[in-house]
Amino acid sequence: DTEVTQTPKHLVMGMTNKKSLKCEQHMGHRAMYWYKQKAKKPPELMFVYSYEKLSINESVPSRFSPECPNSSLLNLHLHALQPEDSALYLCASSQDAKNTGELFFGEGSRLTVL
Amino acid sequence: SQQGEEDPQALSIQEGENATMNCSYKTSINNLQWYRQNSGRGLVHLILIRSNEREKHSGRLRVTLDTSKKSSSLLITASRAADTASYFCATLIQGAQKLVFGQGTRLTINP
Numbered sequence: 001d002t003e004v005t006q007t008p009k010h011l012v013m014g015m016t017n018k019k020s021l022k023c024e025q026h027m028g029h030r031a032m033y034w035y036k037q038k039a040k041k042p043p044e045l046m047f048v049y050s051y052e053k054l055s056i057n058e059s060v061p062s063r064f065s066p067e068c069p070n071s072s073l074l075n076l077h078l079h080a081l082q083p084e085d086s087a088l089y090l091c092a093s094s095q096d097a098k099n100t101g102e103l104f105f106g107e108g109s110r111l112t113v114l
Numbered sequence: 115s116q117q118g119e120e121d122p123q124a125l126s127i128q129e130g131e132n133a134t135m136n137c138s139y140k141t142s143i144n145n146l147q148w149y150r151q152n153s154g155r156g157l158v159h160l161i162l163i164r165s166n167e168r169e170k171h172s173g174r175l176r177v178t179l180d181t182s183k184k185s186s187s188l189l190i191t192a193s194r195a196a197d198t199a200s201y202f203c204a205t206l207i208q209g210a211q212k213l214v215f216g217q218g219t220r221l222t223i224n225p
Binding site: 031040041042044056058090097098100106107 | 144158215
């Protein structure tokens with residue numbers, strides 16, 4: 001199984017809502033990532049989890065809160081977002097974070113903030 | 115931070131022709147990777163080349179790496195309509211545990 005599964009595929013939320021994006025992999029990978037991608041731009045790294053511990057936070061605003069409940073799951077909790085946070089949110093995994101090889105990406109969650 | 119610059123930003127060719135995309139980067143790297151992204155979808159890994167390698171092949175793909183010039187190129191031979199996508203280079207910066215993506219090249223293959 002070489003899949004990274006993200007849910008939901010699409011999400012529309014108001015600025016006062018609280019929602020979560022979910023990501024799951026069953027490849028035994030020990031590193032998981034959240035990237036944000038705006039239209040016609042490259043993915044930008046947000047967070048890296050290595051062995052279920054947060055190892056990199058790219059100065060992301062606190063309205064984005066990551067969580068790694070176990071080695072297969074990665075969540076991104078969203079609260080009080082702004083319209084400019086509308087983007088494609090991509091989850092990825094790799095065997096480990098120290099010597100990053102190939103990243104396996106999910107199909108993304110397209111978020112619209114009204 | 116912006117590590118990779120890709121050139122050209124957009125490329126349109128006829129089916130069957132070869133497509134070449136270039137990537138330049140600024141700092142020392144452990145490896146350089148190329149990914150493909152179909153519109154609005156996730157990224158798919160194409161090929162990884164390590165800093166001590168100069169050339170790598172995978173099917174119709176050929177990647178070169180010149181660490182002295184801090185540049186890489188991706189050649190797709192005998193292009194097909196299904197190759198239409200955005201292509202990103204990504205560099206694993208030495209000492210950092212993160213992959214940084216270039217701006218990408220939007221490739222269109224015309225039938």
